[in-house]
Amino acid sequence: MNVSGSLTPPGDKSITHRALVLAALARGTSTVTRPLTSLDARSTAGVLRALGAKVDALRLGASVAIRGRGLRGLTRPRESLDCGNSGTAARFILGVLAGYPFPARVTGDASLRRRPMRRVTGPLTAMGAHFDEEGGDGLPIVVRGGRLKALEHRSAAASAQVKGALLFAGLVGKVPVTIHEPVRSRDHTERMLRALGVSVESDGTTVRLAPAESIPAFEITVPGDPSSAAFLIGAALLAERGEIELPGVLINPTRTGFLSVLARMGARIGITSTGETLGEPVGTLVARPTSLRSVEVTPEEVPALIDEIPLLAVLAGRAHGESVFRGVEELRVKESDRLTLLADNLRAVGITAEATADTLRVVGTDAPPRGRVETAKDHRLAMAFAVLGRAPGAAIRLSERASVAVSYPAFFDDLKRMTSRG
Numbered sequence: 150m151n152v153s154g155s156l157t158p159p160g161d162k163s164i165t166h167r168a169l170v171l172a173a174l175a176r177g178t179s180t181v182t183r184p185l186t187s188l189d190a191r192s193t194a195g196v197l198r199a200l201g202a203k204v205d206a207l208r209l210g211a212s213v214a215i216r217g218r219g220l221r222g223l224t225r226p227r228e229s230l231d232c233g234n235s236g237t238a239a240r241f242i243l244g245v246l247a248g249y250p251f252p253a254r255v256t257g258d259a260s261l262r263r264r265p266m267r268r269v270t271g272p273l274t275a276m277g278a279h280f281d282e283e284g285g286d287g288l289p290i291v292v293r294g295g296r297l298k299a300l301e302h303r304s305a306a307a308s309a310q311v312k313g314a315l316l317f318a319g320l321v322g323k324v325p326v327t328i329h330e331p332v333r334s335r336d337h338t339e340r341m342l343r344a345l346g347v348s349v350e351s352d353g354t355t356v357r358l359a360p361a362e363s364i365p366a367f368e369i370t371v372p373g374d375p376s377s378a379a380f381l382i383g384a385a386l387l388a389e390r391g392e393i394e395l396p397g398v399l400i401n402p403t404r405t406g407f408l409s410v411l412a413r414m415g416a417r418i419g420i421t422s423t424g425e426t427l428g429e430p431v432g433t434l435v436a437r438p439t440s441l442r443s444v445e446v447t448p449e450e451v452p453a454l455i456d457e458i459p460l461l462a463v464l465a466g467r468a469h470g471e472s473v474f475r476g477v478e479e480l481r482v483k484e485s486d487r488l489t490l491l492a493d494n495l496r497a498v499g500i501t502a503e504a505t506a507d508t509l510r511v512v513g514t515d516a517p518p519r520g521r522v523e524t525a526k527d528h529r530l531a532m533a534f535a536v537l538g539r540a541p542g543a544a545i546r547l548s549e550r551a552s553v554a555v556s557y558p559a560f561f562d563d564l565k566r567m568t569s570r571g
């Protein structure tokens with residue numbers, strides 16, 4: 150396989166969710182340029198519309214105008230708020246609505262309804278919001294918020310969705326919030342709030358938000374998503390010849406842990422910083438074929454590469470030696486049980502792999518990967534195994550491909566554009 154070409158991956162998912170939520174809470178009209186337009190981003194846009202914010206249709210490559218309602222101006226929804234497949238949408242909206250006195254029912258698809266919500270509703274209850282669960286620790290949940298109290302919270306897991314939800318609750322409720330994390334998770338909410346003039350202090354793994362009266366409307370150009378770029382980089386590493394260039398990608402260090410791991414695996418990936426957008430660093434990544442060696446990933450590294458583990462695991466399946474990913478238990482509560490499914494699917498295509506409660510082991514091989522992969526409609530599993538399917542001699546059948554629309558609708562087109570047999 151050869152690789153070539155240059156493209157900017159779709160807009161960053163984490164930043165798109167946050168930009169939409171903050172624009173809906175701002176005063177005046179904000180402009181979000183080059184937002185992600187995938188199903189997850191549409192879920193957040195749809196929920197905000199149902200709460201009275203005026204959000205343009207999300208169109209690829211376009212600028213979207215959002216007329217915000219101010220911190221306290223969202224209105225009672227007439228229907229359930231459907232977050233689709235998006236954990237970020239669900240957790241953020243629970244945090245925002247904790248500060249509103251009306252009831253709202255939050256729900257999602259079958260995958261999202263299985264995901265834990267008490268990690269968010271627990272601390273929000275301590276702030277004074279009420280939650281009626283319909284099915285235990287998961288959606289649907291009816292939230293009824295109101296006057297909130299200050300919060301000091303110690304998170305059991307490093308989760309930027311939890312951190313973001315609690316910061317949004319503090320912002321809407323106009324109360325101080327302090328969060329201690331075991332390891333620092335991605336810091337987009339903090340950076341964006343600071344860029345909007347809100348006082349948010351970060352001290353190691355602790356974040357402190359001070360109440361603000363309002364946030365101003367803003368403009369942001371959403372950088373390319375490094376989590377989507379990772380799949381194209383993976384294809385370049387597995388190729389035999391060529392080079393790809395990915396300009397305009399977010400290079401926030403709380404997201405680029407996979408690049409450090411790939412460097413330890415022997416990959417030489419060029420990273421050039423080219424600018425900044427609303428407090429976020431942006432740059433160009435260049436990747437070319439590499440012969441990979443095995444790697445050990447530590448629990449402390451996991452939050453900065455949590456979404457890239459499926460891709461790293463398939464690359465480990467082509468590396469020389471045994472790779473170990475420790476402290477990856479959070480993979481069990483993603484869009485699927487990614488820990489079990491990664492090990493099962495690697496074995497299904499002829500790669501030795503084993504999952505324990507919190508660890509994934511993968512033994513690399515040169516033998517062409519062949520077999521059927523069950524994606525469980527999880528976008529990142531589909532993309533990771535599609536990349537592995539580009540290895541020389543591979544014959545991999547995916548149970549479905551449509552799930553890529555959750556985060557990267559044009560994935561298969563882009564993969565085809567950048568790779569050619571030969």
Ligand code: S3P
Pocket residue numbers: 162163164166237307308309310311313334335455456479
């Ligand atoms: C996200 C945080 C991560 C990540 C998800 C997006 C975010 O989840 O897996 O895709 O935008 O904050 P956790 O924070 O729950 O680990």
